[in-house]
Amino acid sequence: MECNRGGGPGVKGGMRQRISLLAACGLVAVGLTTPTAMAAESADPVFRLAGQSALALRPYPATGSPQPVAMSFHLEDTGSFGGEFTFTVDRAAVAGIASVKESSAAPQKCVENGTKLVCKDKGPRPGVDLVATAEKGAAERAFGAVKVTGTAAGATVTPAETTLSIGGPDLIMRKLPLKADPKPGESQALPLAFRNEGTQSAKGVILELEATRGLELPERYDNCTYRTGRTSNTVVCTVEGEFEAKATYELAGDSPLHLKAGANALNEWFTYGIFPAEAPKQATDAKAPDAAGAATTAGRKLVARKKAEAAPAPLRAPDLNEADNRRVARFTVDNTADFAAEPLTVKGAAGTTVKAVVGARNNGPAWVANHGSATPAAVVDVVLPQGVKVVTAPAACRAVQPAQYRCATGPVVTENEKLAFPFELKIEKAVKDAKGAITVGGLDAKGEPKRHDFDRVLTNNQAAFTANPTATPTKSPSPSASGSASPSASKSASPSAGSSTGSTTGNNASAAAGGRSGGPLASTGSTAGLVGLAGAGLFAVGAALYLSFRRRGNGGAHA
Template structure:
């Protein structure tokens, strides 16, 4: 008989990332540094044969900047006596000395702290727990303490590989038959399901017991399933609450992550610090009052997992799609000695967005004769006196315009002086080349003209099968092709050249962001729910 567990709206989830600020009781002249550590860790029980498995426990300060002083850290191990053995890690530089149930450690630098290892004691029973506390002191500074709860045993959830199709077409949808196994002997009292994907991916379904946090490039979805997930059992997503992953029209290089974690005890919202009614004012017989604002419910808390490395899977998807980068022509006018402002511009005409580990696009600017740069944007640098290279960040959205404002000086008024603006990517050696996904070659380069003698006219629309633009030259004044420039619009009539010798080529990078695109998501109502059912003894999907 199949066991079903429903994921209902009553779980009370809120958006991921909400935090409650900690109020300082009083301001101090000394800098305050926060000691970071894991909130809880699970230790494998002492084995019947062999040595216990160690788990790393680290505590470090946030960046101390120019403080420079030495910190003393005290590790109190008394609360875990008989439960866990806590020692300094032999893999790190030795900073500590034993002092009874305490470790006294000294360190300094940009992120001072202490690295420890913990193992279960032989006599410790499964389910036993204790808390290690680390405090810190330093002359001229205040350190907030940190605590880590160590528990013996716990769930060991393993997310199974979905075997997703790695090259879906734009608009193509595929099912997400999520399945996981609890490899431990201890049950999980509820689980947290986390899904994250890049902008070009969509989840058509939405459920009331999941929360969706979307940014311009990503969305993260967090759902909870309440109930008991027994040890040595496998669970799969029930058919009455399906999930699908759809490649959007803007998809290109995408990433989808999916993970399962034990559900921890509910967190308590911090009490509000302001009074229910304060500073009441009277006007025309009515009182303006303030009341206590209800605090938002916190995000679900993960409980420790015996082996956190297998809780999550990540799939990289390469969608056969295109993005069309187009340079915009630019014209400047002025007499000798004139200083003018000019914006070098390009655009991603889509349909896909572009993301990678380095610049998503670069724009090369060849200055016309007689023109000199007075000030350039921070994103641009001089490759040669007459050649500037501007780099974007790792993301360029579909239909996004790239703008680089320059201040230029016309040192010599040369009529119809020609330069060029070329947009594309970088190869492995850092040289500009056309992106592989950019199939429209005629608009990668546009004219940059100084003091034109003719009235600028718009060129005909480019053809995807048209000839390529010439390679971007590193010389001071290469040819920029025919036709005069304009202050607005695309120049589609770049000079002819071979397709394989276009100015730019693909970066070949894959998406590095995680999240789930908000575009295309829609509510399906409270009647639908997400559930997991226990599978038979046949095992889980590999």
């Protein structure tokens, strides 16, 4: 505990506060425990209210009803806290600008109290769901903030607010006429175009592109940032200029974009969207060093000067309807992926426990992904040899029969990826040349194993699983390095006493790769990560190459 013994204004309240603090410090120093000290050690949890920072409302129409916009404030994770929260929605600052009411589509938990709504909620994600509409007579560009506070016994809630404004841009991305079944290596142009159907100009736009692993965006521009991930590649471009309402824009001829199907392409997604850019805040200019920092005949001096703040990452400005800002194209590429099972051999006397790794691999050339789904990209069925029992199985594997296990990958298996599922086995009975099998494939609509339709090499989908062979086993070719992580093991049976002197060939226990080969593909609906890619220095000085849009129809360039 840190104690402040400094001075301060000589008011009685301040003096009492300092005395109280000194007394508390003294009590702690001598080791006395008081209820107050105990309470300080177990401070109340702090929960943060999350909501939209800004929303744009369509002006009140001349005929018909105003268009509602959903807004919400929620506590993301209250953990084990089971208390009730009270949320107060203060609408005073938007009076005459916007009407804010509780959403009729959600359970009702609010009561009106003048310019405020008082709402009560509890549970894992408590909060309030609201609907905002423009008030009749509200002026274009009028704005105000809705502020929400929260309280709960035994907890602290940080407030949040959403700025509501009347009118704004409404960018609509046009659908691209893309070929849905390109061949590996085939490239097609991306003649991107959008229209501003809003009531105000956009002061710059943010173009967001996301292509799954088998697709390439070959061009590079200085006002774009690029990120390559395991399952997708993202591009974010910030384009300056004024993009007027009721006008249509297309890519400028000197800044084309193309989409290419790679050699590893199979089932691919391409997402493209356009959003208004938030006006950047002015960075503080760096000041030149004073005379003391200049070089002199006496030599150079080490000096420090104020550093210019980095330009902030481009943030989206409100759009009147974000449902039409983004498009998704899906492609089915004529390609193959060859899944191969790896043979496995275990040896040992009766009662021996051995460690063995069941393996398979994707020889490519294509990667395999079940986009937007948790369905495994591949499953490996393991039929145990006679006399062999599972002691410990990986978390990715489950028993489907007493002597049969089924192991599942994640929804993604990349090209040349090795799959490995480490087991602990017990040889209960030493049977010579006992035969089992390891089979790799996919799942049908009913969840049953089947051969992958894109796997046209059938001779290597199954491999032998042999216990105590009398002949020397043939070693399989060395697989490519694994990209998987080791899963945690789960006990499927209690091991009995016995020596651990058995051995395995084929995949061995030193292979640290695990069964699951990756989590679900990142939702293409997520935008915060894409926007956050762009940082300082987007516009380079010199002979830089810029992505730009031009106005369609009158030839006026807007970049």
